Amino acid sequence: MQDLKGRVAVVTGGASGVGRALGVRLVAEGAKVVLADINQDRLDEAAADLGGGTIGLKVDVTKEESVQALADQVFDRYGAVHLLWNNAGVGLGEAQRKIWTLPANDWKWGIDVMVLGVVYGIKAFVPRMLEGGDEGVVINTSSTNGGLRSLPNTPIYAATKAAVTSISEVLHQQFLREGGKLSAAVLFPGPHTVNTSIMASRRVRPTEYAGTEPEAPVAYETMQDLVRVTGLKLQLTEPEEVADFAVE
Ligand code: NAD
Numbered sequence: 001m002q003d004l005k006g007r008v009a010v011v012t013g014g015a016s017g018v019g020r021a022l023g024v025r026l027v028a029e030g031a032k033v034v035l036a037d038i039n040q041d042r043l044d045e046a047a048a049d050l051g052g053g054t055i056g057l058k059v060d061v062t063k064e065e066s067v068q069a070l071a072d073q074v075f076d077r078y079g080a081v082h083l084l085w086n087n088a089g090v091g092l093g094e095a096q097r098k099i100w101t102l103p104a105n106d107w108k109w110g111i112d113v114m115v116l117g118v119v120y121g122i123k124a125f126v127p128r129m130l131e132g133g134d135e136g137v138v139i140n141t142s143s144t145n146g147g148l149r150s151l152p153n154t155p156i157y158a159a160t161k162a163a164v165t166s167i168s169e170v171l172h173q174q175f176l177r178e179g180g181k182l183s184a185a186v187l188f189p190g191p192h193t194v195n196t197s198i199m200a201s202r203r204v205r206p207t208e209y210a211g212t213e214p215e216a217p218v219a220y221e222t223m224q225d226l227v228r229v230t231g232l233k234l235q236l237t238e239p240e241e242v243a244d245f246a247v248e
Pocket of ligand 1: 089090141143
């Protein structure tokens with residue numbers, strides 16, 4: 001997918017922060033943007049601010065039926081989706097907590113939003129994206145604290161974001177087996193990169209996966225490399241656009 005002009009892009013967690021900034025960029029690239037979020041007020045405000053026909057649709061990514069309803073609305077309206085960005089996430093207020101002190105419900109909440117939220121997005125959108133036959137991409141927002149290097153002070157966040165990284169890699173390999181019209185990638189915003197450039201990494205590349213063992217180089221790549229790898233004509237935010245991001 002070389003050009004986002006006229007393509008349909010859905011960004012969960014799109015009402016603020018990274019998701020909203022992604023929306024700004026996608027609108028600038030000419031995409032038809034759907035921001036999806038649980039926070040209706042911020043969602044309406046963000047959609048109005050972005051302009052360019054951006055719409056905001058309410059979703060709770062922890063509820064499969066809510067994500068399915070989102071997909072129904074988007075496909076009814078546009079007939080296709082080319083970019084699904086599973087980006088919704090939460091800070092769990094777990095700073096400095098030891099694993100042996102964290103209540104199971106906190107784990108469940110983290111897993112519901114960060115892991116199942118991504119899975120429900122894939123389940124709701126991918127079958128219809130594949131059926132449509134267009135080129136497209138699924139991008140999942142992980143964290144620098146997720147799978148590549150886990151930090152000790154946020155155990156649930158680190159574990160759930162590691163799952164997001166892993167799901168993205170598996171998804172990409174499964175897409176290749178489906179013919180490669182869809183690709184998957186993972187975005188790693190993080191405290192070290194968020195104010196300069198947002199980093200992205202894809203550990204498995206189409207050319208390196210020829211039915212044999214995928215290579216697993218853990219190399220960060222810049223957003224420009226993400227563009228190269230996925231063929232997505234997309235460049236992320238300018239520094240000032242990310243200045244107010246909450247740094248974990
Ligand atoms: P944010 O809080 O500004 O945005 C997250 C959005 O997700 C919010 O608008 C929130 O309403 C929405 N959301 C939360 N629960 C939801 C649910 N159940 N259903 C639908 N929407 C829901 O945070 P952010 O910093 O922009 O984070 C965006 C993503 O980037 C997250 O996945 C986060 O983990 C990741 N991330 C951010 C940073 C950073 O430095 N900001 C670093 C690493 C990773």
